[in-house]
Amino acid sequence: MENFYKDNPSLKFHLNHHLMEKIIRLKENNFADKDKYDYAFQDFEDALDSYDKVLEIVGEICGETIAPNAESVDHEGPKLINNEVIYARGTQENHETLTKAGLIGMSLPREYGGLNFSMVPYVMAAELVSRADAGFANIWGLQDCAETLHEFASDEIKQEFLPRFNKGATAAMDLTEPDAGSDLQAVQLKATYDEQKNQWFLNGVKRFITNGDADISLVLARTEPGTTDGRGLSLFVYDRKDKALTIRRIENKLGIKGSPTCELVFKDAPAQLVGERRMGLIKYVMSLMNSARLGVGAQSVGIAEAAYREALKYAYEREQFGKPIINYPAVYEMLSVMRAKIDASRSLLYETARYVDIYKSYSFIQEERKLEPEERNDAKHHTRVADALTPLLKLFASEYCNEIASEALQVHGGTGYMKDFPVERLFRDARITNIYEGTSQLQVVAAIRAVGNGAYLKLIREYQEQHVKPEFEYLQHTLIELTDDFEKLSRHVLEAKNNELLDFHARRLVEIAGYIIMGYLLLQDTHRDQQYRKSAEIFIRKAKTECLSRAEFIRSFEEKNMGTYKITWD
């Protein structure tokens, strides 16, 4: 019996983090559901035990059903028949199994049939499903849309749509259009209100829509004629039952082939407004994108874990020059660096999830009662850190995922390039992670704010205050040196007061912050459990060289040098 949760002790390690008590208490609103639902948690221990046991179910389904189906799903893919997307057989089985196991709508409150799970275990489930099949993880992961409806829609919409999730309804978020990709402010799909019918109607085209033929779709549309920016956009919910959608085609992609990417045409499609007009992009989609970025973080870690395991297994089995290739420095270094990157990005993933958990819970509590001043400050702090960590996570986890998948294929040599081993699929699947839900370049645009406003530095200095065992102080010293240098470097770039120069160095600065943050997280992990010691050492050593090379580039660079990089199209 393969179980992806039980065979990876790192998940339980992160589940047992000391902040979980606070997270669960806030999420459970002091266990208010205790006597209302027969499956509600009685107390903290009960909740943590349930998280653990439910993740065991997820791990079993991943190991026994989803992973074994991944290859056939990749080959078969979804089909478009009579304007309907038909999933590959394996995808159907995966979805049915997870529905029967009650694992859709995991984070929704119990009153809507959900499990009321906090983000940490939900993100763990996402990591597990992604390790089993990253393409399928998209279909399953779009239950995030339920969270957006829960947060912003009216009670009527919530009553109508939310209970359907746990029964197996699928979802999609219809944002991108042919001329509105990274720049969502350019969305043109039109929403018009028919006074007589007392109903909104949608008209226009959406493109690259994951799971476009979903039961429930969230659609970003322009409600204010004459506007051209994000302030004219609103969010709608469309029900597949209305059959007002034409699916023009399913894209033929490099990877995540099991996940249907659709081009959609809305023709007088009835839809309901979610929340307030004009808030679609600037508030709701921003929130949706943040959880989607956390989801891609989980997906990246999951793919990386799968690729690492394939590479490790192969390196032990494959013999050349009379011994298994794992014995050669060139190979074992690759594998240990992969391991360190996975441990680092996973730590960042769950650190981010914890901050998101706490601020989200506060925002729900706020709807019921006024927060105490102390709570308000705590909420504000967690929101700020979550906003700073989310793009950093998306950037690093997805880039590492690509590097690890590529290295894992390299360990396989020529065999890896053939279709015979799963690693080629993982390599193809990995490639989307640093593109969708905002490219790496766009994550830097979001993350550089946290360099400018000092959010990263503040967080790092907080980490610095945490106790470290004497035997690991040398690692902490390295990180302190890097932090001092990061402070100087950021000041150096910011003081030039040249926005283009800041954009030019943005990725370098953000990455330096990322290395230090992940270094500290691994140090904290090592403090709790010696098994992370090797990864902490390897990662911090790597962090130092990476930071120094970026620092050298920034220091020796003059504003006028930017011209060298500008390309003209002749």
Place this chain on the structure above:
Amino acid sequence: MSFKIVVLAKQVPDTRNVGKDAMKADGTVNRSALPAIFNPEDLHALEQALRIKDRISDAEIYILTMGPPRAAEIIREAMYRGADGGYLITDRKFAGSDTLATSYAISLAVKKLQPHLVVAGRQAIDGDTAQVGPQCAEKLNIPQVTYCEEILEIKEDQLIIKRRLERGIEIVKCKTPLLITVHSSAPTCRPRNAKLLMKYKHARTVSELVEETKDYTEMMTNKPYLRIDEWSVADLDANVDFLGLSGSPTKVKKIENVVLARKDSVTLTPEDKDMDFLMKELIDSHVIG
């Protein structure tokens, strides 16, 4: 219509992934070295019961198992998948029971429950006898349908069942109450459900409650569905002569470790002489006998 189903299940050592220490020196199964699991074909049986419950809203499913106190684990496992409850037949006096003694005890328990249908797995992976189900039916004096793959039609008084046989399928109509045994070609069991797991994870037998350090009194009073009943010899009103070693005519004479090795290939003709040779070979190499 109301429809009561009893599923017979057994907790068995997982003999599918056998390591070096799976057998003790005396040739018996080393149960401590093998994880205890829900007998696989009993899970297929449970799935058939659950499918009936999917079709008939007020069907009720109870798991019946016999074994040591820890066998309550599989009752919980079944509840996580949709069973409504379960009964554990447990008593030191049952120790050493063979299939005859076991089916005697189980049939007494089934009689107490009065179900429309009893569903069992074809056989357990530790003994591979496939006897307990059929023997129960005989003792209960109800019809039995073995090797079931699918239940095609359900009425309160009658079932139509598809059987999987060596050379094809057979469709059978049978009056209730009846006992069926389910073949491994039937669909595997659905996964554990997260909500049911969280609802039933505290379900306990009386013996388990004694072992618990946490106080369950309040929980058991407020949530009576968490109680798993245990039945002893006295509860079943059983005749002890038919139980345990005294009630078990099966006596193990000798246990041998057999290692099958490939020898030369032999061509046989369909003549008596060659057939005699083949039978002798098969008996000598312990393939049959």
